[in-house]
Amino acid sequence: MVTLAATVPAVSGRLTVRAPASMLLAPSCLLLTTFFALPMGVMIAMSFLDSRTFVPTLANYERFFLDGLSLAGFVRTAIMSALVAVAVTLLGYPVAYFLARSRSRWRTVVFALALAPELAGVVLRTYGWLIILEDRGFINDALIHLGVISTPLPLSKSLFAVVAGLTHVVLPFGILSLMTSIQGIDVNLERAAQMLGASRASVIRHIVLPLSVPGIVSSLLISFTMAASAYATPALLGGARFKVLATMISEQVLFYIDWPFASVMSIALLAMMLTVSLIGIRWEASLKARKTSRKGQTQ
Template identity: 75%
Template sequence: MANTVSLVLPATRLQAAGQAHLYVALSPSVLMLLVFFALPMGMMIGLSFSDPASGLPSLASYHRFFTDGLSLPGIMRTVSMSLCVAIAVTVLGYPVAYYLARARGRTRAIVFALALAPELAGVVLRTYGWLIILEDRGFINDALLHLGLISSPLPLSKNMFAVVVGLTHVVLPFGILSLMTSIQGIDPNLERAAQVLGANRASVMRHVVLPLSVPGIVSSLMISFTMAASAYATPALLGGAGFKVLATMIAEQVLFYVNWSFAAVMANVLFLMMLVVSYLGIRFEARRRIRLIGRGGHGS
């Protein structure tokens, strides 16, 4: 028994020491999250429950948010814009991500560099580039007018279309990276086996690659949605003064009306919306994994 005790005690001490080292390694990140995320979020939540004039606890800002007739349309506009961007990024990024996941050599490196090239320029610079292309006297309208295809400029800027185009350009590299990581995890031998059994390329993509890359698709949708919903510069520049989403409305309340309480309410709603979208995406993927494990267990 003495030998048993002497063997167990060092193992326990080693385990405790390992946990202590783990806590020490995590403490800087946890401290940073507490100071720069949890604390400001707590202050913002508390600020949203205060009266703008007196500073006393009040629900006036929340009552105004749900009754002023402008905030709820702003939510719907933010959701619709973010959904369009998420779908566009995922659809446009999937072919590029598949090529990058399967290709080799110098061509892959060139395509990869071109896919990430937009991130080398700032968001404002890219947005102004699209403004020059899409405005009434921009490149597209001038070209169409010069060719005689239209008689008046097309409404390509100061609307939802322009914002979706600009944000898709901004977010696309992140969607490509998310999809590429997921596709790289799919064994290429599965595609070859399907082709050997008689499936054409379209069938292989539909029945093999797409189902197995669902985690990457969900991740791309979530990342694109949250980045688009929180974007400010692109909607403000390409959408114009009449296109109001939550991010631009928050800035307006802070910079022009100096109503921090009402701005905090909008920020809380925006943050809650992102949490809901992230939760739904995580739950969808978790349930999908459970179904796949259940089918595997049933089949075995």
């Protein structure tokens, strides 16, 4: 049996307490089993039950794959999450690079502004975007007064509105992920490249970007999973016409009282996030293996 030793200082010497590793892991395992594994098992079992008779059946899965609305919501969720992930990574990378490399007094101000959205609730931030993107919102009113347009642009209740709102919500997490990765890159590599005549753009392209791939992958995965599971922002900014899996699951539970079909949608959403995470992890591992093989060939 594996045992772990914990040494505690005592008045007259040292007290050594030995306990099995299983005892130390038991609280965490019990917590995960109670609040994660057990509910997941109940949800999976419920997905195989009929919503009326509670008889075991595969009709819920057949309905999901044959119903055009369900598959459309699945595809819409994937597209929305991918756009948010790309937008967060592209917008967050310059800010993360500045925070990781700058020593100016403005660094604290930029860092505070980057984390400022987290000081307000998601619903409050979403209502702020409603004021900006509505037909009589700030953008449309400004464009109409300037004479650029004559009728309001359909900015709200659309994919653009949801992506903009979710990008605002998820951006701080992407910035922190990218900043941590860039801080792990040795600054001397950039200085050496600049001393050899490389421009700032070349240094970022050939040194910083390849070495910060783990942070880019983490930013993409965090942004994708957070956007795919978001409910408040798609519900408020997307409206009734823009339905994603999170809002469709809520409708099945609250309005149609169809928990088995909601379980199927939840499993589909979970499977999508796990698949994307697995692809990202495998991609990062393959890039690391290529770098290792190149180093071995050069040596």
